[in-house]
Amino acid sequence: MTEEAFDVLVVGSCMTDLVSQAPRLPKAGETIHGHKFFIGFGGKGANQCIQAARLGAKAAMVCKVGKDFFGDSYIQNFKDNGVHTEFVGQTSDAATGAASIIVNDEGENAIVIVAGANMLLGGEELQDALPALCRAKVLVCQLEISPQTSLQALRMARENHVKTVFNPAPAIPHLDPNFYRFSDVFCCNESEAELLTGSSVASVEDARRAGRELLRRGCGAVIVTLGPQGCVVLRAQESSSQHVPTSAVTAVDTTGAGDSFIGALAFYMAHYPVMPLEEMARRANQVAGVSVQAVGTQASYPFKKELPAELF
Numbered sequence: 001m002t003e004e005a006f007d008v009l010v011v012g013s014c015m016t017d018l019v020s021q022a023p024r025l026p027k028a029g030e031t032i033h034g035h036k037f038f039i040g041f042g043g044k045g046a047n048q049c050i051q052a053a054r055l056g057a058k059a060a061m062v063c064k065v066g067k068d069f070f071g072d073s074y075i076q077n078f079k080d081n082g083v084h085t086e087f088v089g090q091t092s093d094a095a096t097g098a099a100s101i102i103v104n105d106e107g108e109n110a111i112v113i114v115a116g117a118n119m120l121l122g123g124e125e126l127q128d129a130l131p132a133l134c135r136a137k138v139l140v141c142q143l144e145i146s147p148q149t150s151l152q153a154l155r156m157a158r159e160n161h162v163k164t165v166f167n168p169a170p171a172i173p174h175l176d177p178n179f180y181r182f183s184d185v186f187c188c189n190e191s192e193a194e195l196l197t198g199s200s201v202a203s204v205e206d207a208r209r210a211g212r213e214l215l216r217r218g219c220g221a222v223i224v225t226l227g228p229q230g231c232v233v234l235r236a237q238e239s240s241s242q243h244v245p246t247s248a249v250t251a252v253d254t255t256g257a258g259d260s261f262i263g264a265l266a267f268y269m270a271h272y273p274v275m276p277l278e279e280m281a282r283r284a285n286q287v288a289g290v291s292v293q294a295v296g297t298q299a300s301y302p303f304k305k306e307l308p309a310e311l312f
């Protein structure tokens with residue numbers, strides 16, 4: 001099995017979203033009735049991997065879930081999306097990562113995330129996946145697992161000349177400097193750019209400035225995503241930054257748009273290695289733009305067959 005070369009290997013998180021919709025958020029000790037409940041597949045790593053696979057990438061996930069019902073269903077979800085599951089481990093020492101979400105009628109929410117099994121993904125699992133990691137075209141990491149595990153995966157990729165995409169999400173204020181050095185593409189959103197640089201990011205100009213600062217820390221390229229404004233792309237070899245705008249769409253649910261963008265970017269990097277990064281970003285904007293026009297996280301991620309041929 002490990003002789004196969006993957007386009008995209010994601011080392012990251014899996015989470016089950018347990019969503020209750022209620023008229024308001026309950027107070028401490030209170031029980032209230034909600035009007036809707038649903039279970040969704042989430043976790044930044046898994047979201048990104050599934051978007052890449054839906055575009056046609058040969059994708060594999062390196063992650064850890066619990067030896068429980070949610071872990072079993074997550075593995076089935078990967079299989080249903082064509083993601084290879086050889087490196088999805090199951091542990092009885094922790095539960096599958098879960099996010100309990102309550103949404104009120106105003107759209108505000110209260111969320112408890114229990115990372116669980118995600119935090120048990122470590123060096124041993126990376127060693128098991130090393131033969132596949134070495135030969136993958138692109139490695140993608142985030143920060144919903146132990147940061148040391150993400151950093152080790154990025155280091156292994158770098159040592160083996162595998163291209164890396166790092167998404168510092170959720171952002172931590174003092175990121176190990178090696179995260180920048182091991183990132184071929186460092187891709188974050190406005191709030192992450194703000195937290196990492198310490199200055200406010202609310203406009204294209206701010207994003208260019210923050211991007212330049214992040215680039216100075218040693219990344220090969222930086223992308224700052226800007227919601228309906230698309231993104232800003234900066235490359236180490238050039239002194240200029242490019243704003244890549246996106247077409248206006250009617251957004252109904254932007255949850256997971258950032259992960260759709262990163263999954264698409266990883267797909268383009270693997271399939272079109274000589275395509276300019278700005279063009280990949282332009283196409284990733286289009287893919288993520290489709291995802292905001294439907295409800296749900298993975299449920300809103302488009303498949304290759306649903307997208308215009310010019311994106312391929």
Ligand SMILES: Nc1ncnc2c1ncn2[C@@H]1O[C@H](COP(=O)(O)OP(=O)(O)OP(=O)(O)O)[C@@H](O)[C@H]1O
Nearest residue numbers: 189225226227228230251254256257258285288289
């Ligand atoms: N309203 C929108 N219209 C068109 N495209 C959008 C819109 N919102 C997001 N996108 C697309 O999704 C990409 C990522 O969005 P954003 O910068 O909001 O990431 P994010 O904050 O990480 O997303 P989220 O936290 O909602 O998952 C943008 O670069 C853009 O391509």
Ligand SMILES: *[C@@H]1O[C@H](CO)[C@@H](O)[C@H](O)[C@H]1NC(C)=O
Nearest residue numbers: 169170171189190191192258
């Ligand atoms: C950026 O992503 C984080 C998740 O890491 C999210 O909480 C935050 O709302 C996003 N910021 C914007 C401006 O969308």
